[in-house]
Amino acid sequence: MAEPTSDVELMLRVKHGDREAFSLLVQRHRKPLINFIYRFTGNSGESEDLAHEVFIKVFLSASRYEPRAAFSTWLYRIATNLALNYLRDHRTRVATSLDRGSEEEEDKSRTELRDKVALVEDQLLSQERVERIRQALAALPENQRLAVVLTKYQELSLKEAAEVMKCSEAAVKSLIFRAYTTLRQKLIAVVESRA
């Protein structure tokens, strides 16, 4: 049997109880979805569990699915709602884990530094750079972070991002502009040292 090309076609099959079509959709979207949740929440450990919740919600809401918009828009809308709920429920815990994470990284880097000074220096710099970028992204307001993650990492168009965020394209553009301005202020040192 030839694999259907469009997500909408697969979703319509899921709507009629086709579990195989659902498995194909999961295979197609699990990695981008997990990474979207990871970048938006900043928590890699919870991203898989949240992705599970998203897919379960997709399966349970399949009967109400109407192919008016792209499937990815609908998927990211569900994922955004769940991720926002998660962030609101775990706001304190996420902030603590981010701090703890950076402390652990520092401890780890000190140990490595003692063993392999020359080689590890580059890795450290790279890890530190990545960590600073991650922290700068995590520190953005939720709506700015969401706009950046959807357009930059998930490669959604401005229109699709606007549909996910339930706002206008102009609002998304404005959010991206403000996010990049903030990121530039925070990461200018990182960017210039790299250059």
Add this chain to the structure above:
Amino acid sequence: MTCQRIREHFWEYQRRQLSGELMGLLDRHLRSCEACAAEFDQFQQIDQALESLPTIEPSPYFDQKLNVSLAEICPSSARWGFLSPWWKDRYVWTFALLLLATVGLWLGFRHQQSRALRTMEDVLKLQDDSLGKKETLEMPRKTETVIHEKTPGLLVPAPEVGGTASGSEEELIPEEDLPVVENLDLLQDYEFLKKFDLADVSLEDSSGVKAN
């Protein structure tokens, strides 16, 4: 267009998503404005830096865990999943209810009709029974009387036709033979009965009676 407005278009400009006119406008502006050019350069560096964030891979058990979660949440969906859209369709429910109501009404009507028929059958049976008794009682009078050939003036019942019974034989017909006598008019239409010698039977009967 001001520098602020130009900078708001950086994201689309970098991805070549602007219209031809706006693309040309930004190209010209960035060539002439050093501040905006520097801003755009930093914008590109930040955009590139964001790409350095690593991606994470799903665990090898992601699908299995998801299937387990689905089975826990909707255990029936695996076996009856193909019916799930139907359960939720209100039109299907309406149709099913209408069908049930129609079948129920039809069965009820049939039941009532059969009861009515039974009653009617009972009435007819009662009627037949009562008529049968009546006819049995009236039978000797109803039986066709014919003038006896040998003894003119004597009236005998039809089965006695051709017989040599006397006037007193009318009262001697056994009761069990009365239905035969009663149905004789109907039976005589059959060819085989026409050939049958009724006279002999009557004679035998009458002789038997006589013997008794």
